[in-house]
Amino acid sequence: MRKLTVSALLLSAALFMAYCTPRTSKAVAETSVETKEQIVAKYQPDQLEKGHTLFTGNCAKCHKLKDPGSRTPAEWDKVLKRMIPKAKLSAEDGALVRAYLIANSKQG
Ligand code: HEC
Structure with a gap:
């Protein structure tokens, strides 16, 4: 059960990185x-x-x-x-x- 929670956390962290990083850098590029x-x-x-x-x-x-x-x-x-x-x-x-x-x- 604990292992599952850890993998779920890792997975959401990976998804967060994948989906949120490009948007963040685009916003930075636009404000520059x-x-x-x-x-x-x-x-x-x-x-x-x-x-x-x-x-x-x-x-x-x-x-x-x-x-x-x-x-x-x-x-x-x-x-x-x-x-x-x-x-x-x-x-x-x-x-x-x-x-x-x-x-x-x-x-x-
Ligand atoms: C060689 C032809 C040509 C020259 C020179 C040219 N344009 Fe354009 N322009 C186009 C064409 C074709 C379009 C429509 C298609 C497109 O958006 O690429 C356009 C579209 C535009 C648009 C609307 C695009 C949009 O997405 O809103 C703007 C604003 C614009 N031109 C500004 C300029 C400015 C400023 C210059 C001078 C630095 C310039 N154009 C020189 C051909 C040219």
């Missing part, structure tokens, strides 16, 4: 996206202006420009991982577009 305030503190206004110019010049080739306020920082971060390579921006220019969009994003 910089907030609007962090971006505004990190970039100079002229860098954000350059990001704006790059955005209007490169992000309307395939579709209309998306409103920066339509997405939260985490949502922009996710979309931009796909769109910056599509727009063929350098890492540096991509970072400026990302900074501009997050600085003007929906609070989230």
Whole structure:
């Protein structure tokens, strides 16, 4: 009987690890996206202006420009991982577009 309890405990511990660990690390990854305030503190206004110019010049080739306020920082971060390579921006220019969009994003 005791042995059974121990195995049941071990099994639930294993299940806990298997099911809860990935979710926990995803939550950590999501909160690691910089907030609007962090971006505004990190970039100079002229860098954000350059990001704006790059955005209007490169992000309307395939579709209309998306409103920066339509997405939260985490949502922009996710979309931009796909769109910056599509727009063929350098890492540096991509970072400026990302900074501009997050600085003007929906609070989230
Ligand atoms: C080479 C064409 C192309 C370029 C350049 C491009 N996009 Fe897109 N974009 C697409 C296509 C196609 C879709 C719809 C399919 C998809 O979501 O992948 C899309 C969808 C989106 C969406 C909606 C996706 C969602 O899941 O909500 C956003 C936001 C977006 N683009 C932003 C941008 C930004 C910002 C840039 C500039 C860095 C950019 N796009 C440049 C082709 C492009």
